[in-house]
Amino acid sequence: MRVWRNISELGAGLWTTLRQLGRTSTVSYPEEPLNLPPRWRGRPVLTRDPDGDERCVACQLCSAVCPTRCIELQAGERPDTRRYPLTFRINFSRCIFCGLCEEACPTLAIQLLDEFAFSKEHHADFIYEKEALLIDGTGKHPHYNFYRHSGVALQGKDKGEGINEKAPVNVRSNLP
Amino acid sequence: MMLFLMALGMLFTTLVLLGVAGFLVFAERRVLGFLQNRLGPNRLGPLGVGQALADALKLMSKENFVPDFADPVLYRAAPVLVAFSALASFAVVPLDHHFSWAGNWNIGLLFILAMSSLNAYGVFLGGWASGNKFSLLGAVRAVAQLVSYELPMGLALLGVVLLSGSLSLNGIVAAQNLPYIVLQPLGFVIFLIAGVAETHRLPFDLPEAESELVAGFNTEYGGMRFGYFFLGEYLGLTLIAVLTALLYLGGWHGPWLPGWIWLLIKTAALIFVFFWLRATLPRPRYDQLMALGWKVLLPLALFNVLATALAAALWRLA
Amino acid sequence: MKHVFFLDGQEIPFIPGQNVLEAAIAAGKDQQIPYFCFHPALGSLGACRQCAVKIYAHDSKHPPRITMACLLPASDALQLATLEDDVHTEHREIIELLMTNHPLDCPVCDEGGQCHLQDMTVQTGHSVRHYSGPKRTYRNQDLGPLVYQEMNRCITCYRCVRFYQDAAQGEDFGVFGSRNRVSFGRLEDGPLESPFSGNLVEVCPTGVFTDKVFRHDYVRVWDLQQGPSVCPHCAVGCNTTPGARLGTLRRIRNRIRPEINGHFLCDRGRYAFPYVTANSRPLQPRLMGETTRQDAVLRQLASRLEEGRSGFLGSPREDLQSNLGLFALADCLHAPFAAVTSSWAEALAQQCLALPQAPSLQEVAAADRIVVIGDLDSIAPMAGFAVRQALRQGAALTVLASSRTELAQKGDYRPLRPSALRDQVAQLADDPCLQGGRFPVLLATAETLGPSGLYALRKTLEKLPANARAGAFVNRPNLFGAAYFAADGHTERLQQALRQRKINHLLCLGADPLGEDWGAGTWRTLAPGLDGLTLLDMVDSETARSAETLIPVAAFPERAGLFVNYEGRIQAFSPVYRREAQVLHSAVHGSGFPEAAGGVKHPLGPPPPLFWLGRLAEMLHLHEAWQKRLDFYLHFLCPERPDPEGPGVLLPDTIRARFEIAAVPAARAVTPEQWELDIFRWYGGETLADMADELHSLAPARGLRVHPNVQAAAATLHGPCGELRLPVIACAEMVQGVIAIDQEGFAELGLYPGDPVEVSWEQRQ
Missing domain, CATH: 1.10.287 (Helix Hairpins)
Known part of the structure; x- marks a missing residue:
């Protein structure tokens, strides 16, 4: 009996391998395009809000959370008191595509693209400046605009005009 | 001329x-x-x-390199021996009626057996001459394995010889009105297993055994010397496939197509079977290998010879 | 006996008089008790209801109850708990109430990362806002160039008002509105008037008040390089924490030093730092106005010094070691050396150093009889702050000055002409204002009082009870350090040597002899006799512009050094960062990164003065002798090196004793008919601070401040060194017969405070 069982198992094994003939899990990248999942973590970019302004407010949470310290930015202030990153650099020779910056970003500005295969001859070419990072689009979140939710005034948006806000208080009134 | x-x-x-x-x-x-x-x-x-x-x-x-600690003469000779013995065997292999270099040699089968033993020397010498413990272990395994499996192989062949009454390959093929796989199923299986072991291919690649002995007998070999071993192995594989086709599958016999194409098809199918085995089966332990050879294949082969002889005698009587 | 109470079963030690929260914070348990309205310097209020603890009664009759830790006096064997569910719920729910109207703008809030509200919210675990109704909003006020207001973030803890009105006794900031519309600010937009307005930024536990100067060049606090430093803008020597990033200084914050500045810092100390990043700051050596290499300048200077016709001029603006380095080099070369620019300032420095041990600001705040001579707020605002603290404790204040200053309005004001100050000071011992006091303190602005006044002050002090103390203030960080070299007649000797053409080259360190330093008028008349002037300085002063050789030096946060403050306290400061040229826009890849990574290397900031002097000594083959002298003097002055983190070391009394024998300075007689000069300063005015644009934008207009009964549009003053024509500014608070002008005006005229002056008035058209 044992012999027959062994032989049948042997046969089952052979059949298993033979069945695989003609199937393959390999994707011949780059000839065949990859089907990447939507939450794939590739190269980060800076997106714009639905009104076309930069989303980034230079809060520096991304650079704080970055485990490889590859993000460096300097905050600036526009004449309408809106914060923006004067410079924004990512050193992609250090980036590990962990996506923590995207998670940390409170304004949904930094978002990870599906681009992962980019190679350069020199390390210095991996340092992407803001011009190379800022895209003309809203990315994965088409409707979010941080300034509509937060209670700061801007040119074109007065106090009380944000979402879920009352009109400004009259502090001179002592009425109950 | x-x-x-x-x-x-x-x-x-x-x-x-x-x-x-x-x-x-x-x-x-x-x-x-x-x-x-x-x-x-x-x-x-x-x-x-x-x-x-x-x-x-x-x-x-690649660099033509001989390690300091190796025996230079044997080290150089071994790969040549392996490749030569494999190539020489093909001299007696017919592709079609009377189409072989050595002609219809009446002891062709014996010559092939002799040459395959020589092949074992090549492997053994190569491993020994390398002066490396992994190589030596591989060489020792190779010798033991060859000795163990040559016997069942030869005994399995006896069945074929008994039936055809010839040691010449041409004669054997000519005698197969019915492919011998039908008359000798046990012999065929034994010959196939022994053949795989002879060419020390997976699952019987214990002389090389990458996971235990680095690369076994050819650990110290590189470049074209390693290439000779490699060629020898694949020539051996081809040889066993051709022999199996000739001895058990009716050689060039077959309808419609020219004979040599039939032989080629059968050989290719057998080679695929070898690849398939490699893709499926894991390597047994060394003692299991020995046990299989001596305790299973040898008795079975002896039984096959006796049974064939008995059947042939009864056939004559009948 | 050791006092302890129990918090969650753990012993918490306390000093009697402390409340539970104070003791718990001191014991490092602030993770267990969140709080907002409590501030160590402002005390408890119990307004925020945040610091709840559960108190267990000693008997079993009373159930445990929840109470506020900041209002609970610590007492022995008190049993308190915070790690219980109801206490924690209380904490979380109070935070949630405080957060209902919070605008959630942390990403654009400058407080983020150093926000008490953030910390407490995270600590208590509140994360979801259950109330979904609309949020209350406020319009912001423009509070001037220093403080930025974002009223939406307010949690009404009242710390700002308590600081501004109670501690700083400012009057232009308060609380408006009622119920949940309470707002904090000024009556109308405009810059805050208090010299301590910047502390609102530190006092506010949320982001209502943030630093407007820092805002323009903002980085998060976690990216700042910080270190212990000492404020270089007046003689008080408040401890500061400068913060820098990418090689540029971004902000100054207070570093708590109970003896001196406590929890606060004046606006000059906080907002004067942009001199470090000013565009006009020299960063490359200049020879005849052309930028050159270090070694070229050094070679030129060394060949000058080898001629042996050089004089050396130190400065009370530079630190102790640099002055000593210059002094040691002068000593090696047997060249004349002076630490200050005029004989008058020399006498002033000597008299300052001769005063007995001055009170620390902590002691000033504990005084009960205070006499302030001159406008203390504008020279050393933090000293004025300490006086305010004493006033809060009920001290009696007398102010002797030529104008009704802000402090004068808070106490007994005696309007006096500067020349009368000396006599008044001499009679103070018998004055009723100091009688009956437990701890009398006299605080003088040294320049207003003058050397003879300071001498009178010392004599008065001898007649007062033994615990009476006096302090003299200037707006130079290291007058006492410089005074150590100010032996009799050094300055005169240097000027004499120049007059007699014994020297034709002057090596100045941080001094501005051709600009606004005391006695600049004299130097200007002597300048034609100079073949060359070499200046080591960090600001673009008048002298720097006309110097033959300009050697830039590291600013104070960029180097280590020692300052001696008005009490003779030697304080060390350590380098906080390395200056680099800031790279903002970079078309080239990789700039801003190390060279190895393909970046462009930036010119580093200039080295400290000691480096230059050491190199000079090396080139003159004097290095060993120079180093030996430097070490010797330094060891003599401060045998033990102060730790930058520590409270500093007081100058030994033996050094003071050397100056007690200094000659009695003569005072110039003034008749009541003559116009008399007094110095006018404002709280943000100082050589380095003048380079700070934001602070300087608050500076009052330049002019002659006189009593309004003078009907003139402008006037020309005639002094021994020159004339000065300035518009007249009528000032109701001025004493009649006194003209107040700034230090630059004094420098141009060649006169000193208290001197009579000839005036030609120009009548209004």
């Missing part, structure tokens, strides 16, 4: 055989790939055929 043409023909055959062996290396990698849900090498040339050439070029361009 005749001699010159013959020499030219021999050279051509040798080159073709080497080419076939080289191509088999590539073919095995691709077939294994397909069997394992992979693609295998497909970058160079159409379907990746160029890979064989690239491998050969790589091996040939």
